[in-house]
Amino acid sequence: MFQEEKITASKEAEAPLGETARIYIMGKSYDVPGGLTILKAMEYAGYRLVRGVGCRGGFCGACATVYRKAGDFRIYVGLACQTGIEEGMYLTQIPFYPAPKPVYDLQGLSPDVGALLRFFPEIVRCMQCNTCTKVCPQGLEVMNYIAAAQQGDLKRVAELSFDCISCGLCVSRCPAEIAHYHIGLLARRLFGAHATLKAVHLKERLEEIEKGRFEEELEALCRADRQTLERLYTERVIEPEG
Amino acid sequence: MVIQPAAVRSRGGDEEGNVVEKEKKLLGYYPGCELRSRARALDISARRACQSLGITLKELKDWTCCGGLVAQVNDNYMALLAPARVLLGAHAQGFKELVTLCAFCFNTLRRAAFFLERHPEARRKVATFLEVETLPQVRVLHLLEALRDSAGFDRIRESVRRPLKGLRVAPYYGCLLLRPAQEIGLDDPEEPTLMEGLLGALGCDVVDFRSRTDCCGSYHIVTNQGAAAQCAQVILHSAADAKADFLVASCPVCQFNLDWSQTGSGNTGMPVVYFPQLLAFALGEPAEALGFDGKGAAALNLSAYAAKEEALRESS
Amino acid sequence: MSLLLSLRRKDGLAKEVAALSEQNLYACYQCGKCTAGCPVASIMDDPPHQIVRFLQLGQTDKALKSDTPWACVGCLTCAGFCPKGVDLARIMEALRTVRLRRLDAPFRYTQEDGEWLSNLPQSAVVAAMRKVTW
Numbered sequence: 232m233f234q235e236e237k238i239t240a241s242k243e244a245e246a247p248l249g250e251t252a253r254i255y256i257m258g259k260s261y262d263v264p265g266g267l268t269i270l271k272a273m274e275y276a277g278y279r280l281v282r283g284v285g286c287r288g289g290f291c292g293a294c295a296t297v298y299r300k301a302g303d304f305r306i307y308v309g310l311a312c313q314t315g316i317e318e319g320m321y322l323t324q325i326p327f328y329p330a331p332k333p334v335y336d337l338q339g340l341s342p343d344v345g346a347l348l349r350f351f352p353e354i355v356r357c358m359q360c361n362t363c364t365k366v367c368p369q370g371l372e373v374m375n376y377i378a379a380a381q382q383g384d385l386k387r388v389a390e391l392s393f394d395c396i397s398c399g400l401c402v403s404r405c406p407a408e409i410a411h412y413h414i415g416l417l418a419r420r421l422f423g424a425h426a427t428l429k430a431v432h433l434k435e436r437l438e439e440i441e442k443g444r445f446e447e448e449l450e451a452l453c454r455a456d457r458q459t460l461e462r463l464y465t466e467r468v469i470e471p472e473g
Numbered sequence: 474m475v476i477q478p479a480a481v482r483s484r485g486g487d488e489e490g491n492v493v494e495k496e497k498k499l500l501g502y503y504p505g506c507e508l509r510s511r512a513r514a515l516d517i518s519a520r521r522a523c524q525s526l527g528i529t530l531k532e533l534k535d536w537t538c539c540g541g542l543v544a545q546v547n548d549n550y551m552a553l554l555a556p557a558r559v560l561l562g563a564h565a566q567g568f569k570e571l572v573t574l575c576a577f578c579f580n581t582l583r584r585a586a587f588f589l590e591r592h593p594e595a596r597r598k599v600a601t602f603l604e605v606e607t608l609p610q611v612r613v614l615h616l617l618e619a620l621r622d623s624a625g626f627d628r629i630r631e632s633v634r635r636p637l638k639g640l641r642v643a644p645y646y647g648c649l650l651l652r653p654a655q656e657i658g659l660d661d662p663e664e665p666t667l668m669e670g671l672l673g674a675l676g677c678d679v680v681d682f683r684s685r686t687d688c689c690g691s692y693h694i695v696t697n698q699g700a701a702a703q704c705a706q707v708i709l710h711s712a713a714d715a716k717a718d719f720l721v722a723s724c725p726v727c728q729f730n731l732d733w734s735q736t737g738s739g740n741t742g743m744p745v746v747y748f749p750q751l752l753a754f755a756l757g758e759p760a761e762a763l764g765f766d767g768k769g770a771a772a773l774n775l776s777a778y779a780a781k782e783e784a785l786r787e788s789s
Numbered sequence: 790m791s792l793l794l795s796l797r798r799k800d801g802l803a804k805e806v807a808a809l810s811e812q813n814l815y816a817c818y819q820c821g822k823c824t825a826g827c828p829v830a831s832i833m834d835d836p837p838h839q840i841v842r843f844l845q846l847g848q849t850d851k852a853l854k855s856d857t858p859w860a861c862v863g864c865l866t867c868a869g870f871c872p873k874g875v876d877l878a879r880i881m882e883a884l885r886t887v888r889l890r891r892l893d894a895p896f897r898y899t900q901e902d903g904e905w906l907s908n909l910p911q912s913a914v915v916a917a918m919r920k921v922t923w
Contacts (some may be wrong), residue, residue, distance in 0.1 A: 234730075244737060297900045305516040333900055333903075343510065344506075344510040344511070344911065345908065346907070346909040348903065348907040348911070348914070349903040349904060349906070349907035350900065351903075352898060352900070352902065352903050352906040352907070353918075354914040355538075355911055355914045355917075355918055356543070357538060357551070358540070358551055358555060359537050359540070359554050359555040359558050360551065360554055360602075360884055362920065374537065375535060375537065378506075378536070378537035378538055381506045381538050381911060382510055383506075383508045383509060383510030383511075384509060406551075406823055411570055505912070506911045506912070506915075507910055507911050507912055510859050511910055511911065512910070526814065527887055538915065540864065540915075540919075541912055541915030541916045541918075541919055542915075542916045542920070544882070544886070544919065545810070545863075545876075545878060545882035546810060546879070546881075546883050546886045547808075547809060547811050548809065549886070552919065573834055575912065577912040577915075577916065578912075647871075648863075648864040648865055648866065652864070652865035652868070652869055653865050653868055653869070653876070653878075654868070654869060662869050663869070671810040686866075687828055687864075687866075688828050688862050688864030688866065688921045690828075690862060690912040691862045691864065691913065691916065692862070692863075692913045692914075692916040692920060692921075693829075693862055693917075694909060694910075695896075695906065695909060695913055695917035696859075696896045696917055696921055697859075697860070699832070700829050700832055700860065700862070703828075703829070703831075703832070704828045704829065704862070707828070714897070724912075725912060726910045726912050726913045728908045729909070729913070751842055776872045
């Protein structure tokens, strides 16, 4: 399909090191040093973050941020820990957006469209507005994976939603009130549980455990005294030689 | 390459046994969500039938939902986004015409295109939102008209390997294939002949019955099952009164409503099949690949056909 | 002309419905062909031609309270039958739209409906979500 403009921050617009930039956090203005990420700038401004912060590495999805720029009607998004501040940035974080998840028994479901519709009948309300895609900080094709969910194509949902970090921005803006990341999660789980290759070595290892191959070793460790444990730990093989 | 008359060309060879290129026609194809999941039989049988006739259905890449019925008010631009996206995608992938099978998708796309053509304000707004210069013109076709125009019913008749003689079929159009007549224009809304022509070419005894264009209850199956059952029963009894062996539909919702209404009271045991299933079967495709359900397979009496073919093979 | 005799409504629901549906409500002369062809007329509170009458006479309350727009399946038989070319299906759609925009609809599904919905053809569920719920 044709490409719509993805709204992501550009490196050129960031406030440079050594200069001060004025940013607005939930409507209040702060002058902060350039070169900081949004997260660091909020902490510089005096915020102590206990929600809306996590791995600080762009992976957990806790610090989803929505911002606007002066003179620009568009909504921009990014992860606070990964996005550099810009002069005039007008931001807020979305640490949590309600998206209740139904309880399901994965093994009792079959990997088809019926399973998705049963727990998320709102999938069919999707209007193909593409707001979810525009607002995804990971640049995923969110609308397309919801479309694949409607078609019952679990493999494609799993492929397209793989890098989803469940930040909730799509959920917050969807006019059809869909909770995209829960649907992606169910589809990936169904695909993994029913429709993809099974790990043979995992099965073998589980059989070994059930047969008691590791019982003796575990028992010995449990009975060992502190000195023995310390010795075992310091003398452990970290990487095989050669 | 020797140019042969159409009749011979369709069979893939001439009298001397030379291999002749089948006249290939490439059509953009939009299956719709159902044909990918619940109504796979409709999709598979249509593809096989078309392949057999030298028509290639090229599925659109990355397609999304058609929007599920146009908003029939003049200011609901949001509802136009979904069909507009499909048409844009078709155009971007180089198709000026798009073939659909599901009556819902066909009706939605055709009516949306019609509306957008006649409402410049809506067109402008939708184009602006979708961040494109203009919305392109893409012709939306139904497979029935594509078969009539690209293959021709005469050529289909000549390509039939299993004439469905003695099968009494009731061609059921429902509402979305034909109405509103001035926007859809597929066929006469009260006395259509398209499916009759196709089924007749397959050798069937086409039965005329009163409820050919009645509504099956449509989306009332979701919210008001009593109303849906009432609509469906009228159609089932009408077909049974005309002594039809099959109801032949083109819409997954019609097929579902008519089938579902037979469970419980008012059971007429009427199989509801899709027209491409009969078409593909008549053209020689293997029955087990065409998704006939138990009732359909029984009514078709597949074992009788299998026995006939076995006899033919043994005699040759 | 006295107000009582004038059927033209300058404002109100009739005007809104006429604008949304792009139909001339006053072209209807109550022949009843639409009702005769409607497959669900028997389960409606007020038959289709009666709804148009309510709108023509400015009986807004009756038009808005009726369950007729929700019983309508959008099969367009009425529009095909009308000798004056009034598209009654669009009038019904306009009434549904007016009510939905006022957050007034008979069907509001929850996750509990998921069991039934998961068995149905997606097209029907999509259409139902568009037409009878917000």
